[in-house]
Amino acid sequence: xxxxxxxxxxxxxxxxxxxxxxxxxxxxxxxxxxxxxxxxxxxxxxxxxxxxxxxxxxxxxxxxxxxxxxxxxxxxxxxxxxxxxxxxxxxxxxxxxxxxxxxxxxxxxxxxxxxxxxxxxxxxxxxxxxxxxxxxxxxxxxxxxxxxxxxxxxxxxxxxxxxxxxxxxxxxxxxxxxxxxxxxxxxxxxxxxx
Numbered sequence: 739x740x741x742x743x744x745x746x747x748x749x750x751x752x753x754x755x756x757x758x759x760x761x762x763x764x765x766x767x768x769x770x771x772x773x774x775x776x777x778x779x780x781x782x783x784x785x786x787x788x789x790x791x792x793x794x795x796x797x798x799x800x801x802x803x804x805x806x807x808x809x810x811x812x813x814x815x816x817x818x819x820x821x822x823x824x825x826x827x828x829x830x831x832x833x834x835x836x837x838x839x840x841x842x843x844x845x846x847x848x849x850x851x852x853x854x855x856x857x858x859x860x861x862x863x864x865x866x867x868x869x870x871x872x873x874x875x876x877x878x879x880x881x882x883x884x885x886x887x888x889x890x891x892x893x894x895x896x897x898x899x900x901x902x903x904x905x906x907x908x909x910x911x912x913x914x915x916x917x918x919x920x921x922x923x924x925x926x927x928x929x930x931x932x
Contacts, residue, residue: 752903761885768859792879799884
């Protein structure tokens with residue numbers, strides 16, 4: 739593991755850091771219920787977790803993790819509904835990914851609600867307020883909360899000044915969902931500076 743002690747010992751000429759982002763679960767009333775799973779929890783579960791447990795799944799969030807999660811469940815015969823607080827469904831995704839996911843989701847007639855407010859997660863689903871101001875309960879067996887990506891620059895700050903050149907790349911750099919695409923391009927640009 740890289741830390742300030744290792745850098746002091748090795749004395750590198752340059753450091754390029756891509757720590758990834760920190761995952762933050764939004765504060766939604768009811769998020770601690772038994773029918774709720776987060777992105778991080780899902781990654782740790784076995785593939786069979788949702789086999790018998792759920793037929794209807796709500797995904798809270800429509801970024802890349804939300805799109806990939808929707809595909810994962812739909813390909814396993816689940817009924818998926820996507821709820822998003824932003825007006826734009828695929829915010830933060832590059833155009834190529836948006837053009838891939840939009841028709842895929844539409845062809846499978848996945849219900850999508852954008853511009854909503856999450857009022858509460860209940861045992862029966864998610865109570866939302868639509869952009870028109872109507873309150874509605876969207877029913878589901880399981881609610882999956884897509885963790886939000888937040889800046890992760892702690893290691894970068896600890897290493898600045900310990901090498902002649904220190905670069906922070908990828909989604910650890912900002913909240914703009916740089917993901918792998920940004921990390922690859924930013925990494926290439928940083929390497930070309932060396």
